[in-house]
Amino acid sequence: MRKVYCAIILCLFIGAAFAQNVASINGKPISNKEFIWFYKKNHLGNTGVAYKDLDAYLNQYINFKLKVLDAKEMGLDKDTAYLAEVQHYETALAAQKRPAKTNPEYELIRNEYRDAALMFNVSEIKIWDKAQNDDAQLRVFYDKNKSSYLPGSFEEVKGKVIADYQDRLEKEWINTLRKKYTVKINQAEVKKLAKLD
Known part of the structure; x- marks a missing residue:
């Protein structure tokens, strides 16, 4: 009987811990605090938002x-140029803000920069370089979608073709990542956050 009680208590603790997170990727939580900090930063501090918009x-x-995780699996976080860039940013940040290193917002800012740099680097490899440097694939993409670009010739609409091809590459990449990694969204927490003002 004691084991049953321990199992129930353990389940309650795990449930309570997950309730503080909006999602997890491969078991690694995305906390409410982290997500709301990013949301406010990108929406001018506004938290009064509809559930549908917050979920999107x-x-x-x-x-x-997921892109950051892919970059780390590729070893891009060990690249010397990346490490030097991050070190330079952290030095500049410390000089500018003089934040307490124990301040949680300081850590969020540092992590945001690290992740953004990784996402940029992996996107360059997986999307941008492919679209810019592979005229043969661009021509194939153009030919398959020619009706979307008429009456323009390939040369006339190449910029639009590149943009559309990049969009397709990104969608395919995201679909692959979503199949590769386990993503769990805590809809109850997202709904709670949508009610906050």
Whole structure:
């Protein structure tokens, strides 16, 4: 009987811990605090938002985190140029803000920069370089979608073709990442956050 009580208590603690998170990726939580900090930062401090909009933003944020995870799996976080860039940023941040290193917001700012740099680097490899440097694939994409670009020739609409091809590459990449990694969204927490003002 004692084991049953312990199991129930353990389940309650795990449930309570998950309740403080809006989502998790491969078991790594995305806390309410982290998500709301990013949301406010990108929406001029506004937290009064409809559930649908908050849920859509959470999915964008999860896609961002998936790209960062992919970059780390590729070893891009060990690249010397990346490490030097991050070190330079952290030095500049410390000189400018003089924040307490124990301040949680300082850590969020540092992590945001690290993740953004990784996301940029992996996107360059997986999307931008492919679209810019592979004329043969661009031509194939253009030919398959020619009706969307008429009456323009390939040369006339190449910029639009590149943008559309990049969009397709990104969607395919995100779909692959969502299949590769376990993503769990805590809809109850998202609904609670949508009610906050």
